[in-house]
Ligand SMILES: Nc1ncnc2c1ncn2[C@@H]1O[C@H](COP(=O)(O)OP(=O)(O)OP(=O)(O)O)[C@@H](O)[C@H]1O
């Protein structure tokens with residue numbers, strides 16, 4: 001069964017942004033009213049019940065706007081969407097009890113109160129039956145290992161601990177659809193992994209439908225099989241995550257800091273030079289050649305520091321829809 005159906009969804013923001021200063025006052029005034037941001041442009045997709053789908057794209061692509069539309073926080077300019085049969089922006093109470101939105105950048109708990117009290121408030125808002133509530137809270141605090149922290153004011157918690165509390169708050173009423181907007185942003189690697197593991201476990205157990213935005217490949221890889229890629233408000237790719245993962249892991253970045261102030265002239269022999277800021281440089285090399293390249297570099301030069309990194313997810317995605325889908329990339333303007 002389809003859980004989320006989005007058809008031709010469009011959201012346009014009007015922003016008061018004056019035209020350039022070289023324009024006359026009349027033009028400036030007139031333009032001011034004309035400036036619009038097309039955040040989401042005719043987006044369509046469907047998500048089946050129990051699916052966990054990654055929603056990827058660079059900054060400003062339209063991800064948060066889409067999630068806000070699906071949560072009924074904002075109205076669309078045109079197009080339709082239904083989630084579990086509800087039109088989100090009609091804001092029916094029955095719908096509110098069936099979904100949750102978690103925003104990594106936004107705190108939804110009371111800052112000065114212990115999380116426990118925010119949870120009690122949720123119990124009342126969502127009219128959760130007390131014994132069911134106690135059982136769920138128990139389960140979730142165990143799974144997320146925050147039992148000893150629920151009595152502490154939220155402002156005293158670390159970012160990772162707070163994020164886990166946010167997840168509990170979002171799940172207490174057992175939503176069928178979970179919209180996650182960068183749930184691991186700013187978390188260290190250990191906390192990120194903990195959130196990933198929890199989400200994977202929870203989703204497998206409860207079979208809820210999840211739409212997840214993230215800028216971290218690790219999140220996406222750990223959790224999703226399908227990815228919808230959005231850029232400049234338009235869907236650019238919708239399909240198995242495999243293709244993106246494969247491209248992502250094909251090459252790696254080697255960050256180098258040379259002894260001295262110069263970079264070797266023949267650096268390009270070792271890989272594609274992505275960045276050259278003497279005495280530092282970043283090379284892109286095929287994954288299978290990382291260790292051989294490192295050995296050659298170390299044998300030949302004095303290096304102060306070396307690091308191997310993944311390529312940024314956004315870059316891989318950008319490459320995906322500029323190289324393999326030239327027709328859609330050309331059609332954006
Ligand atoms: N309330 C608003 N008023 C005006 N413009 C907005 C508003 N909210 C978003 N926008 C614009 O709409 C576009 C899409 O923004 P959105 O927040 O959906 O991007 P995003 O994909 O979530 O990006 P990020 O990865 O940075 O979170 C951007 O150009 C943004 O500036």
Ligand SMILES: [Mg+2]
Pocket residue numbers: 063064065181
């Ligand atoms: Mg966003």
